Amino acid sequence: MDFLFIIQQSLSSAIGVNTIIFALAAIGLNMHFGYTGLLNFGQAGFLAVGAYTTAVLVVSFDFSLWAALGMSVLASVLFALLLGVPTLRLRADYLAIVTIAAAEIVRQIARSATFNDTLGGSDGITGKFGKAYFDLNPFTEGLETPILRFSPNDLWVVITGWLLVAAVLGFMWLIVNSPWGRVLKAIREDEEAVRSIGKNVYLYKMQSLILGGVIGSFGGAVYALSRQSVQPDNYSTFLTFFAYTVLILGGAARVFSPVIGSIIFWFLLVFVEQVLRQAVEQNYIPDWLINANQVSQVRFMLVGLGLMLLMVFRPQGIFGDKKELALDARA
Amino acid sequence: MHAPNSTYAAEAKKALVALDPRPGVDKPDPIIVAEGIKRTFGGLTAVDVTKMQVQRHSITALIGPNGAGKTTLFNLLTGFDRAQSGSWTFNGNEISKTPPHKIARQGMVRTFQLTKSLYRLTVMDNMRLAATAQRGESIFLSPLRFVWGSQEKEITERAESLLERFKLIDKKDDFAAALSGGQRKLLEMARALMVNPEIVMLDEPMAGVNPALKQSLLGHIRSLRDDGMTVLFVEHDMDMVRDISDWVVVMAQGQIVAEGEPHEVMKDQAVIDAYLGAHHDMTLETEDR
Amino acid sequence: MITGWGLARIPGISYPLDVEESHLIVRSVTKMKSTENRSANSLFTSLGRLLVIFTLALLTPLLLSTQASAEEVTTFGGTVLDSAKKPLEGVVLVVRDTTSELGTVTTDAEGRWSYSVEKTGNYWVKLDVNTLPSGQGLTEGAGEEKKVIVFSLGKTLTVLFPIGEGAERVSNFDRTMQLVVDGAILGLVIALAALGLNLVFGTTGLTNFAHGEMLTLGGLLAYFFSAVVGLPVIAAIPVAILAAAFIGGFLQDRFLWKPLRRRGTGLIAMLVVSIGFAILVRYFFLFIFGGDTRQLPQYAGQEGLTFGPVSITPKSIITTSIGIILLVLATLWLLRTRMGKASRAVADNPALASASGVEVERVIRAVWILSAILASYAGMMITVNQGVSFLMGQDNLLLIFAAVTLGGLGTANGAVVGSLVIGLFIQLSTLVIPTELKYVGALFVLIVILLVRPQGILGKKDRVG
Known part of the structure; x- marks a missing residue:
């Protein structure tokens, strides 16, 4: 086996673009689920809104990229309002069902032939809408080392992406450790109690939904920019589920955990795939057991199993402190 | 029987003692005035209170057999439940349509029967x-x-x-x-005070509290009134009711059946009927939440 | 193949390529990259009563794969059948890439055509409608040009052109009647699944995201006993139901959920566990079954019977009747039997039920088994009529959730009412909105109803405090 190659691929992935995208998605979820207790299962919808607004405005409406990025924030705020107004007064499971439905609505509309002209149908939009951003790329050469490997564009995305993540984390740290964050945590524990001492729970839940959604939409914008394309089926429920896996892996309700979770998730995902792939190719694993095409299926089976085991045995995440943060202490 | 040990307590006593002890009687200085509150769940009428007033600076107890609608009335007054009809004011402000957090901000703060500490x-x-x-x-x-x-x-x-x-x-x-159960009750009361309330509404403050803590809890409740707050509480513990309340309101089957001073009201035939008549139910029902 | 009732295919959580749009239906069985490629061979066009023809989804790739010279080329092709499912010979298809026309192919006596390319990229296949016999045309909504995306070489891709009786327009009344029937049948499928979901939710509080996989389990078991073991469908289904009750009901509860209840795992944690379980099981099904949609060998292409304006296949009539019987039996079980009553007591108040001598764990086990029977049968209904793929559960889960939410979480009759509403709404909405957006409409209505009546149609308003 080519272990160096496996390590290079895994490490590059662990700090790569996907890690950044899922870290942002999971930071938003952390705001919703970790701090406020909102069961948002439509995070993929927020990413889709961020990605599509950016791409569509540039490609179809001749916006400048920067204006489009600004509009994508606005669009995700609107999306959050749309989800929140009907559901935030209801029981938690209703929010879960409505958000998952809304994210599907977004994806279905994006991929529908009816709106093919603006949204690109099931193929999505591919184009140079990120030109203004890549024009700023100072790197003419990529990174080529035994343990890390990035193309020039990827390197630019990775560096700016991590700066964005750092800025978002800093902001998160400030607000969750403020009285505002305290109200959110209290709402997670018991809404009624928070109401009884005079806080407008609905307002705070809405603010949390918006803020976490906007952070998620940043992830969507990174997704779109890094690939210079948007495709509707990248924003399926799976994205949301994997973002939850990332969040729980790192341990919900801690500021840095989504980033740690995302790094571990992508490292393991690529590592397992590469090891399996090589094992299959070199016949360490017989073909009747797993063939080359089934490698990624096995990998996702492991993701599912991993999520189950984590939730049961380490709900506080890999590095979490159990007594502090067993999710769902109320049961 | 503890003697009232503050001017507020003395005034409340004085104001209430002169009253005609009948259901819905007008109070000289009411902080809560409620009229025609009705709440039904399906076919069951949980609360049907034609009139109720709570005297300012008093400790008023709300008692009654299980299922009498005490907690539901609490929920309605504090905005945690919506009545089908009726209106009530707090300090003269209509609050029957006001959401709970705004009621709390106006100075009416409640606690819960099952403590809601933020774990x-x-x-x-x-x-x-x-x-x-x-x-x-x-x-x-x-x-x-x-x-x-x-x-x-x-x-x-x-x-x-x-x-x-x-x-x-x-x-x-x-x-x-x-924290222990009793400490959570204390915390919840202390937390309510952080809001700077004018009236504190306690839903079964003694439930699940060990006897050693009960006395200190009683002292705390009394001190609330002495600090100028009004206290309205739901309780099953008759000793406590007798011990600290200035006025008692008795509910049965959603209605107020009697009102009066603690020692007098216990002798009221309507109260005895309410409890005896409900005896059958009491053994069968679990605690209403 | 039936077309009538339009599939309970919620726009699957993600299949990139779908029939209902004027792109092509590609099957790329091989490369499975999470959200990307999917078997989108979803035969489903569900355009009301228009007879949708679709190619023998199973056969084509098999035939094609024998011709594909591995590694160097990717072959795409398909079978063109007329509205009566007879192969059409001599239909001309034009293949082009982004820049130029590459060539034309003509269907053979079996209606088959194929074209091989040597480079990855985007290709387009255009069906020359002028070469279709008179009276035949592409079904409404199906474009004459399909896009083929070749991700990698050495594959075979299927391109479908659904053909119906072209020019003939169906009256609105007839169409409505057909849609009502289709909608009611779809509603029944959802109801079977939703009832089980709601019972489990009621008794254990679990919002089970893996419930859709019970449908797939049912479908796969039916396929196994019918196509692999070789039982006739009528025998395979009862056997498959028993197996599903054992695997999806007994085993699942005994070895997954019961231990979790014992540990005192919280409800939200269990919900997340069910998501993990759904992912695990779904990819396991893909692993063993592959990405195809497969038909049962029996009754695959059955002629529809016509009742006035409504056309319905015999197999659909039979599976629907059995479904109704199962639903009635389940309701009777809930209302009449001791165990059923106990299950409602547990749903109402587990502690009280337990104190009153109800064996809560036994009741929960019974509910799981019932839930597995109902859901797996729902999967079998879909399988018999439209075929089975590993995505069946995922495709239906949101509809089931929507139905349950609409009817009122945790209420048994609410689930049934909600399902019928959803089923009918989905089908009837195609009268006014594009078919491809019908699920969007349904989910949208769900949100609107929650605004007006948050507790659902039959749900009781939560008592606060």
């Missing part, structure tokens, strides 16, 4: 949370510690003095989940 917040954070008008609770100002830091310090000091009074100061950095 994964520390005792201190439970307290600080309840302070009103915090600048740092605005999403826009929250990242700016220099804006809310000084206020936070004041709040912390106030919380510490309350925790000291409620003998919880040693626990201030523990998670609320680590």
Whole structure:
């Protein structure tokens, strides 16, 4: 086996673009689920809104990229309002069902032939809408080392992406450790109690939904920019589920955990795939057991199993402190 | 029987003693005035109160057999449930359509029968949370510690003095989940006080509290009134009712069947009927929540 | 193949390529990259009563794969059948890439055509409608040009052109009647699944995201006993139901959920566990079954019977009747039997039920088994009529959730009412909105109803405090 190659691929992935995208998605979820207790299962919808607004405005409406990025924030705020107004007064499971439905609505509309002209149908939009951003790329050469490997564009995305993540984390740290964050945590524990001492729970839940959604939409914008394309089926429920896996892996309700979770998730995902792939190719694993095409299926089976085991045995995440943060202490 | 030991207590006693003890009687200085409250669940009428007033600066007990509608009435008054009809005012302000958090901000704060401590917040954070008008609770100002830091310090000091009074100061950095049942009751009461309420509504403050703590809890409730607050509480513990209340309101099957001073009202035939008549139900029903 | 009732295919959580749009239906069985490629061979066009023809989804790739010279080329092709499912010979298809026309192919006596390319990229296949016999045309909504995306070489891709009786327009009344029938049948499928979901939710509080996989389990078991073991469908289904009750009901509860209840795992944690379980099981099904949609060998292409304006296949009539019987039996079980009553008591108040001598764990086990029977049968209904793929559960889960939410979480009759409403709404909405957006409409209505009546149609308003 080519272990160096496996390590290079895994490490590059662990700090790569996907890690950044899922870290942002999971930071938003952390705001919703970790701090406020909102069961948002439509995070993929927020990413889709961020990605599509950016791409569509540039490609179809001749916006400048920067204006489009600004509009994508606005669009995700609107999306959050749309989800929140009907559901935030209801029981938690209703929010879960409505958000998952809304994210599907977004994806279905994006991929529908009816709106093919603006949204690109099931193929999505591919184009140079990120030109203004890549024009700023100072790197003419990529990174080529035994343990890390990035193309020039990827390197630019990775560096700016991590700066964005750092800025978002800093902001998160400030607000969750403020009285505002305290109200959110209290709402997670018991809404009624928070109401009884005079806080407008609905307002705070809405603010949390918006803020976490906007952070998620940043992830969507990174997704779109890094690939210079948007495709509707990248924003399926799976994205949301994997973002939850990332969040729980790192341990919900801690500021840095989504980033740690995302790094571990992508490292393991690529590592397992590469090891399996090589094992299959070199016949360490017989073909009747797993063939080359089934490698990624096995990998996702492991993701599912991993999520189950984590939730049961380490709900506080890999590095979490159990007594502090067993999710769902109320049961 | 404890003698009233403050001017508020004395005044409340004096005002109430002159009253004609009948259901719905007008109080000389009411803080809550309610009329025609009706709440049904399906076919069951949970609350049907034609008239009820609560005297300011008094300790008023709300008693009655299980299923009498006491907790439902509490929920309605504090905005946690919506009545089909009726209106009620707090300090003269109509609040029958007001959401619970706004009622709390006006100074009517309740506790719950099953304590609602915020388990994964520390005792201190439970307290600080309840302070009103915090600048740092605005999403826009929250990242700016220099804006809310000084206020936070004041709040912390106030919380510490309350925790000291409620003998919880040693626990201030523990998670609320680590407290005993009785300590949670205390915390919940202390937290309610952080709101600076005019009236404190306690839903079964003695339930699940061990006898050793009961006396100190009684003292705390009395001291609330002595500090100028009004207390309305639901309780099953008749000794406690007799011990500390200035006035008792008796409910049965959703209606107020009697009112009066604690010692008098217990002798009322309607009250005896309510309890005996409900005896059959009491053995079968579980605690209403 | 039936077309009538339009599939309970919620726009699957993600299949990139779908029939209902004027792109092509590609099957790329091989490369399975999470959200990307999917078997989108979803035969489903569900355009009301228009007879949708679709190619023998199973056969084509098999035939094609024998011709594909591995590694160097990717072959795409398909079978063109007329509205009566007879192969059409001599239909001309034009293949082009982004820049130029590459060539034309003509269907053979079996209606088959194929074209091989040597480079990855985007290709387009255009069906020359002028070469279709008179009276035949592409079904409404199906474009004459399909896009083929070749991700990698050495594959075979299927391109479908659904053909119906072209020019003939169906009256609105007839169409409405057909849609009502289709909608009611779809509603029944959802109801079977939703009832089980709601019972489990009621008794254990679990919002089970893996419930859709019970449908797939049912479908796969039916396929196994019918196509692999070789039982006739009528025998395979009862056997498959028993197996599903054992695997999806007994085993699942015994070895997954019961231990979790014992541990005192919280409800939200269990919900997340069910998501993990759904992912695990779904990819396991893909692993063993592959990405195809497969038909049962029996009754695959059955002629529809016509009742006035409504056309319905015999197999659909039979599976629907059995479904109704199962639903009635389940309701009787809930209302009449001791165990059924106990299950409602547990749903109402587990502690009280337990104190009154109800064996809560036994009741929960019974509910799981019932839930597995109902859901797996729902999967079998879909399988018999439209075929089975590993995505069946995922495709239907949101509809089931929507139905349950609409009817009122945790209420048994609410689930049934909600399902019928959803089923009918989905089908009837195609009268006014594009078929491809019908699920969007349904989910949108769900949100609107929650605004007006948050507790659902039959749900009781939560008592606060």
